[in-house]
Amino acid sequence: xxxxxxxxxxxxxxVLFHGLEGSSASHYARALMRAVAARxxxxxxxxxxxxxxxxxxxxxxxxxxxxxEIDWILRRLKASAIxxxxxxxVAGVSLGGNALLKWLxxxxxxxxxxxxxxxAISAPLDLAAASRxxxxxxxxxxxxxxxxxxxxxxxxxHQRFSGVIDASRLKAARSLADFDDAVIAPVHGFxxxxxxxxxxxxxxxxGFIQVPTLVLNAANDPFLPASALPNASDVxxxxxxxxxxxxxxxxxxxxxxxxxxxWLPHRLLTHFDAHVHPLIGNFGVP
Numbered sequence: 697x698x699x700x701x702x703x704x705x706x707x708x709x710x711v712l713f714h715g716l717e718g719s720s721a722s723h724y725a726r727a728l729m730r731a732v733a734a735r736x737x738x739x740x741x742x743x744x745x746x747x748x749x750x751x752x753x754x755x756x757x758x759x760x761x762x763x764x765e766i767d768w769i770l771r772r773l774k775a776s777a778i779x780x781x782x783x784x785x786v787a788g789v790s791l792g793g794n795a796l797l798k799w800l801x802x803x804x805x806x807x808x809x810x811x812x813x814x815x816a817i818s819a820p821l822d823l824a825a826a827s828r829x830x831x832x833x834x835x836x837x838x839x840x841x842x843x844x845x846x847x848x849x850x851x852x853x854h855q856r857f858s859g860v861i862d863a864s865r866l867k868a869a870r871s872l873a874d875f876d877d878a879v880i881a882p883v884h885g886f887x888x889x890x891x892x893x894x895x896x897x898x899x900x901x902x903g904f905i906q907v908p909t910l911v912l913n914a915a916n917d918p919f920l921p922a923s924a925l926p927n928a929s930d931v932x933x934x935x936x937x938x939x940x941x942x943x944x945x946x947x948x949x950x951x952x953x954x955x956x957x958x959w960l961p962h963r964l965l966t967h968f969d970a971h972v973h974p975l976i977g978n979f980g981v982p
Contacts, residue, residue, distance in 0.1 A: 697740050708783045708812075708972060709738040710965075711773065713766065715790030715818075715946065717845050719747050723957060724789055724817070724946050731961035738782070742769050744792070746849060755857045759880050760791045760823055761896020763799035770799075774810045783812040785968040789946055790919070793819030794898045800909060801901025808907055813971035815910040815964050818917055818946045821902075823893035825924035831871045835918045838945075839872055850879045899924075902931040909935050910967045914943030936967075 710732045714722055720729075720741040732739035744765065746752035758765065770786065773779045788796030793816030800807050800814060820826035830839045847866060854861040865878040876889035886892040902911070911931070915922045925939060940948070948960045 697738070705778055705781050707736065707738050708785060708968070709740065709773065709779050710968065711770070711784060711786045712739070712741045713786070713788040713792030713796055714741065714744065714747065715792055716760075717747065717842060718789065718792070719743060719749075722789075724960060727957045728787065728961045728964060731958070731965055735965070738778070740773070742792075752853075753856075755853065755860060755883055757853070757880075757883060758791075759884055759892070759896065760794045760820065761798055761892070761898075762795050763802055766795050766799040767803070770810050783972060784810065785813050785815075785971070786811050787815045787817065787964055788819065789817045790819060793817055794821060794823070794896070797821070797898035797905070797909070797911070798896065798901055800907055801898060801904040804904050805906045807905075811907055813908045813910075813968050815912065815967055816898075817912050817948075817960065817964075818919065818943075819898065819911070819913065820920050821897060821899040821911075821913070821926060822920065822924040823897045824890065826920045827871070827873045827876070827889070827893065829921050830919060831873065836871075838918065839870075842872065843869060843875060846875055846879075850875075853883075899926055899930065902926055902935055905932050905934050907934060908967075908971050910938060910964070911935055912938045912940075912943075912948075912963070914945070914947070915939050915941050916943065917945045919945045 712725055712728055714725055720743065725741050729739045729741065744758035746757060774784060786796060796814060797816050797819055829835055847869060850861060850866055851863065854863050860882055861879055869875045869878055873889045876892055880886065881888050881892050886895065913920060913925055926937060928937065931937060950956045950959045
């Protein structure tokens with residue numbers, strides 16, 4: 697929770713699900729929560745398993761299609777005394793965005809009883825296409841950075857839970873597909889990386905979403921080629937596609953170097969503003 701969380705039980709709550717190896721310390725999380733606090737709204741950043749700084753003692757970890765985790769968190773928040781009477785808005789970044797969209801598509805109309813609106817930022821909507829993109833050219837730099845933390849963490853898990861993860865394959869992993877084959881698939885019940893991608897990609901579920909949802913992907917995102925982005929025929933009337941030419945992967949900076957990261961929080965809160973019930977009020981919105 698954001699420090700100095702309001703005690704008013706009708707104040708809107710903004711929930712953020714972070715990206716791969718992200719946390720509440722990620723630049724986008726800090727920027728959004730500062731903007732939320734400035735409005736006197738309630739804010740919470742959900743840490744996926746093992747991302748909070750506390751060790752994950754279970755074999756189960758987190759992954760791009762983990763809609764069950766999204767469901768558990770949001771239902772628990774909605775049932776809590778502090779959030780039960782308040783509108784809940786949810787944002788997901790990258791991996792967290794894909795998992796959120798998958799949950800929204802699976803839940804359909806049922807999600808409207810839990811949250812008011814949602815937004816997914818730089819979500820890898822087609823995981824197979826994203827995996828291929830991250831294995832080519834300069835994009836391999838991103839993959840290398842991810843593997844620097846993912847592999848040691850998975851090796852530690854292997855020592856606690858022998859017989860599930862093939863340590864030799866894990867140590868030889870040079871791409872996210874290699875890692876997904878060696879770890880994500882066997883740990884979470886998928887046949888292999890391709891099975892994981894097919895069953896976890898959110899793109900095929902965008903047509904079933906009933907909650908007002910902003911899907912924001914830059915055309916120059918190195919994690920997902922523009923050719924893999926959805927078009928109007930792929931989504932329901934509740935989904936608003938926004939594809940700026942620039943923005944990279946969770947970049948969306950304005951002004952010159954080093955850039956201003958205030959644009960993204962402003963865009964998300966503008967989207968949420970449109971779905972605050974008029975009888976509740978504007979809660980500090982200028």
